[in-house]
Amino acid sequence: MKPFAPVLGLVVATQLALAAQYETPKDVRAPGGSTIKRTGPRTGPTPRLPDGTPDLDGVWVGGGPVNDLEQDGGLKPGEVDNLMLPWAKALMATRDVTQEPHNRCLPMGVPRTTPFPFRFVPNYTHRRPTHMFILQEGNIHTYRQIFMDGRTHPAELDPTWYGHSIGMWEKDTLVIDTIGYNDKFWFDRRGHPHTEQLHTVERWTRLNMELLENRVTIDDPGAYTKPFTLRFFAILSAPDDLQEYICTENNQYGVESIPGWAEKYGRPQ
Numbered sequence: 001m002k003p004f005a006p007v008l009g010l011v012v013a014t015q016l017a018l019a020a021q022y023e024t025p026k027d028v029r030a031p032g033g034s035t036i037k038r039t040g041p042r043t044g045p046t047p048r049l050p051d052g053t054p055d056l057d058g059v060w061v062g063g064g065p066v067n068d069l070e071q072d073g074g075l076k077p078g079e080v081d082n083l084m085l086p087w088a089k090a091l092m093a094t095r096d097v098t099q100e101p102h103n104r105c106l107p108m109g110v111p112r113t114t115p116f117p118f119r120f121v122p123n124y125t126h127r128r129p130t131h132m133f134i135l136q137e138g139n140i141h142t143y144r145q146i147f148m149d150g151r152t153h154p155a156e157l158d159p160t161w162y163g164h165s166i167g168m169w170e171k172d173t174l175v176i177d178t179i180g181y182n183d184k185f186w187f188d189r190r191g192h193p194h195t196e197q198l199h200t201v202e203r204w205t206r207l208n209m210e211l212l213e214n215r216v217t218i219d220d221p222g223a224y225t226k227p228f229t230l231r232f233f234a235i236l237s238a239p240d241d242l243q244e245y246i247c248t249e250n251n252q253y254g255v256e257s258i259p260g261w262a263e264k265y266g267r268p269q
Contacts, residue, residue, distance in 0.1 A: 056120040063234035064113030073230025095191030105247035107161035109185030114138040195222030210236040
């Protein structure tokens with residue numbers, strides 16, 4: 001065990017030094033601008049699992065766009081809009097926030113997030129996982145499945161809301177490569193569109209105890225002239241649990257047009 005001690009000490013010292021480079025930005029807020037509940041600053045290096053990979057466990061808030069893909073992702077106004085193909089600009093001009101699919105309890109897609117928390121759940125913690133799941137409190141407890149077992153994307157995929165995701169660790173960063181999306185979800189409440197050619201690469205890095213960075217590259221030649229990369233932050237929140245959220249229970253979009261809805265369930269409040 002003696003040779004292991006100096007190595008462990010070096011790792012700890014390195015992590016402390018790296019953690020010191022990052023401080024939770026004071027202007028980071030929950031999506032939509034609400035304040036994130038915190039028990040106070042949680043300092044220290046990134047925690048690790050027994051196999052040495054970073055431990056992403058915890059309830060996180062943030063990590064993706066809500067209102068504005070450009071602003072939320074750290075870009076200047078017009079940087080994404082100027083990359084849109086003419087048909088995509090024309091389509092976005094017809095959209096307003098009342099029309100977005102997420103209002104109707106449909107999935108938010110990638111890299112969209114909500115004001116509600118999420119957490120990473122690997123199927124193993126004592127060794128490298130074969131699957132990683134992202135559980136999301138919003139939209140009827142929806143989830144994403146990431147294959148971590150070395151498989152590649154299938155040659156043919158049926159388009160889905162969250163696509164087909166394969167993941168791998170690149171040093172301390174979880175890389176999630178996803179294709180096979182449908183074209184139904186919006187990137188943000190402004191209505192930025194995409195096509196079924198969408199390909200995303202997310203790079204999740206736990207910078208310290210309470211700060212998670214997500215760098216996302218969006219490549220969709222069907223809607224944009226070239227790929228672009230966005231940067232988001234998620235903050236560890238409290239309490240450390242996900243709450244039940246049944247989106248359709250209070251869905252105020254279109255339910256009154258369903259015969260018998262109001263009589264059976266009551267009118268939306």
